[in-house]
Amino acid sequence: MLQRTMETLDSYINRLKDYTKKLHICGDRNSFSKTDYEATFMRMKGDAMKNGQLKPAYNLQYGVEAAFIVWAGVYPNPTDTRTLIPFLEDFHAHIGKRSRKLVADAGYESEENYLYLREKGQTSYIKPNNYEVSKKRKWKQDIGRRENMNYLAAEDVYQCAEGRRLVVTGTRRTKSASGYVSEKTIYTCTDCNGCERIWYH
Incomplete structure (x- = not known):
């Protein structure tokens, strides 16, 4: 019984060592190639199979x-x-x-x-990420997008095409993979009832 317990413990220790080694190799990445530790798995633009397969690169x-x-x-x-x-x-x-x-x-x-x-x-x-899509009519007519609202700087509020006001209701902090912290202000409309132009995404 004691021998079996020691074997199980050794197995756990070896697995922990292996896991720790792999974490060290990964660093701040989310993957690495077993044949080339410095390569990371990525989606290739020239994907002949068109199945989104990840490859070390x-x-x-x-x-x-x-x-x-x-x-x-x-x-x-x-x-x-x-x-x-x-x-x-x-x-x-x-x-x-x-x-x-x-x-x-x-x-x-x-x-x-x-x-x-x-x-x-x-x-x-x-070039902005939304450059191409922002030129489309659907984007320009979507009153729910900040880009299509009037910003009233003196009051720090947005006003949609229907004249409804969006006021500050809080902030949201996000941290990127590089450690950069971004703080965004959240604006919310107090009442969208009866608006027939709301588009749900």
């Missing part, structure tokens, strides 16, 4: 100026959002300069990135 980043590649980096992050700041910091550390203007696609848009660029004195030209 790296996120390559290039900085281009006047059609010349001026810097490149390889990152384990599956999304571009979290590679912008490390890429620019790496560029600055090695080149010693910062670009005055930065152009990037929608994959790099985030509050954290915008604030970083502003603090460093860099003008950003990043």
